[in-house]
Amino acid sequence: MIDFKKNILELVFPRKTTCNFCRREVFGNTALCEDCKNSLPYNDGFFCFRCGRKTPNPTEACESCSGKEWFVEKARSAFCYDAPISYAIQKFKYENGRYFGEFFAQYLFPLYLKSFPACDCIIPVPVSEERMKERGFNQSLILAEYLSEKTGVPIYDDVVYKKRETEHQVGLSAKERLNNLSGSFAVKHGKEIEGKICLIVDDVLTTGSTANVIAKQLKKHGATDIYLITVASVGRKYTAKTSDKNKG
Secondary structure, X not given: XXXXXXXHHHHHOOOOOEOOOOOXXXXXXXXXXXXXHHHOOEOOOOEXXXXXXXXXXXXXXXXXXXXXXXXXXXXXXXXEOOOOHHHHHHHHHHOOOOOHHHHHHXXXXXXXXXXXXXXXXXXXXXXXXXXXXXXXXXXXXHHHHHHHHHHOOOEOOOOEEEOOOOOOOOOOOHHHHHHHHOOOEEEOOHHHHOOOEEEEEEEEEOOOHHHHHHHHHHHHOOOOEEEEEEEEEXXXXXXXXXXXXXXO
């Protein structure tokens, strides 16, 4: 399925000759021009060991995730959720920019090798039927397909499903996100994950609530360790803003 999509998209967006971001001409087998490559907000330097969010100093648990019950062993992201990656993710997710899936996977693959033990399966965060009709695709599944192709780790895309539609998470506080997600995910074919190390794949880590709810369900059905990999993670400033928006 990936090859068919790739062939069609190559005709529309020739990534080998134009930059994925600015569309300037590039030479050689590269997706970005040098200017755009240098402007990417890489999640380098210090980060929280638990959630993978960029921090001023190394820490076991940052302000955004300390004090919470975590079912994810650790999470890592390739980028910070800043421009131009934030714009690329929005195009990928809301404007049918599926061609970004392969680009993002080029950064997820080395991050996986560097950060996690060998996983037994990849679990893409599912979307509801309504969201699937609205967008026409699941962006997490696209990322999972490309990452599976590079790692050889199989995708278990029928293990977790979304039981009910939820409100859009954008703008919700951490507590509101958790309430919004309560009872929204369930596991079927639970025998498939017994004793397995699972890698959850998603586009963005904000508070981590979505992955944590899924991880809790996976562990209830016998999964041993759960890891999370995302394209980007939002900074402390953003999570503090959303968490405090209803105060006062």
